[in-house]
Amino acid sequence: MNKLINMFITVISLVLIILFLGQTKAFAKNDNLEIIKSDEQYIIYVKDLLNKDFKYAVSNDEKALDPNDINLNYINAVKDDDEDGGNSVALLTEPATFIYIKDEEDISVIQLDLSDSFNKTDMEEVEKTSKRIKTETETKLIELDETKDGVKYKITVGGLKIVDDETAKYEFISKKLPDKDFTKLQELADELSEKYTEKNMYEKIEFAKEFYNTYKDEISNIKDWNEVENLEIRQPSDSINGDKYIIILKKTSKDDEITYDAKFMTSYREDEEEKIPEKVETKTVKETTKLPYTGANLTLVIIFALVIIAIVVVVVLIRKNEKK
Numbered sequence: 292m293n294k295l296i297n298m299f300i301t302v303i304s305l306v307l308i309i310l311f312l313g314q315t316k317a318f319a320k321n322d323n324l325e326i327i328k329s330d331e332q333y334i335i336y337v338k339d340l341l342n343k344d345f346k347y348a349v350s351n352d353e354k355a356l357d358p359n360d361i362n363l364n365y366i367n368a369v370k371d372d373d374e375d376g377g378n379s380v381a382l383l384t385e386p387a388t389f390i391y392i393k394d395e396e397d398i399s400v401i402q403l404d405l406s407d408s409f410n411k412t413d414m415e416e417v418e419k420t421s422k423r424i425k426t427e428t429e430t431k432l433i434e435l436d437e438t439k440d441g442v443k444y445k446i447t448v449g450g451l452k453i454v455d456d457e458t459a460k461y462e463f464i465s466k467k468l469p470d471k472d473f474t475k476l477q478e479l480a481d482e483l484s485e486k487y488t489e490k491n492m493y494e495k496i497e498f499a500k501e502f503y504n505t506y507k508d509e510i511s512n513i514k515d516w517n518e519v520e521n522l523e524i525r526q527p528s529d530s531i532n533g534d535k536y537i538i539i540l541k542k543t544s545k546d547d548e549i550t551y552d553a554k555f556m557t558s559y560r561e562d563e564e565e566k567i568p569e570k571v572e573t574k575t576v577k578e579t580t581k582l583p584y585t586g587a588n589l590t591l592v593i594i595f596a597l598v599i600i601a602i603v604v605v606v607v608l609i610r611k612n613e614k615k
Contacts, residue, residue, distance in 0.1 A: 322401055325496040326408035333408055334371060335381040336493045343379060345394040349387035358391045358398045378492045409500050417499040424542050424552040425455040430559040449559035453522040460543040462516035463524055468535040476505050480555060510551055516541060530558040
């Protein structure tokens with residue numbers, strides 16, 4: 292009889308183990324997890340459980356334990372301080388190698404890699420992109436005069452005016468978009484401005500990590516910085532309305548604290564045309580007025596000639612008589 296009871300218990304145990312294993316899921320490191328490091332604690336977001344209640348336990352063992360091990364202490368997930376009502380998260384105040392997650396349907400065993408966590412300060416830096424160094428967009432920053440093909444142009448162009456710490460040193464680089472070196476950053480920046488607020492917290496962390504790493508890689512590749520003069524960054528004078536530029540801005544405070552920021556500028560240009568009047572060359576012409584030849588004039592000339600001849604003849608005769 293005892294043998295039958297023992298066999299029955301063994302069979303039941305095997306059935307329960309098989310059923311249990313069918314409900315247990317094992318995942319790779321940090322699979323379906325995004326982890327934020329804040330001060331001395333780790334905030335763990337589980338991909339599909341942001342809006343669900345769950346329990347979790349952690350261990351420091353080299354190998355995963357049976358999720359029903361009596362040494363595992365399961366506690367309820369807590370809410371983070373997200374402004375949208377809070378997400379269900381697991382909190383760690385000490386390092387761990389495995390996390391065991393129970394919800395209404397499954398038990399998940401996930402190996403942890405806390406070195407892949409994302410610092411809260413870095414996430415805030417991403418969210419403040421284009422706002423870390425204060426600037427204002429100016430549509431009429433400078434006016435230029437240019438003459439071309441007999442037309443005088445008055446060109447008004449815009450740019451960025453820095454309205455931050457005036458005692459700091461500012462440097463920048465400017466690239467017209469699209470640019471092959473900044474294509475990825477441009478795409479991420481567009482997503483940050485247009486779609487970031489629509490993402491849930493898991494997606495925000497996932498996106499912020501990609502943006503941060505891409506952004507830092509681009510900055511590390513910059514070798515030649517241009518110094519900002521008069522706290523102004525002018526758009527190129529040959530730009531046209533609608534041209535887009537990315538400005539990477541570097542601020543060095545008096546205490547040598549360095550801050551980087553990215554600005555995205557759409558160019559503004561206004562041209563006023565003024566046709567230059569053609570020069571009229573003035574020539575002074577000296578003219579001699581001559582009387583026209585007519586019949587009356589010819590008669591007068593003949594009479595005048597006869598008079599002269601008569602006078603000459605008279606003078607000659609008088610001189611001959613004197614000699615006699």
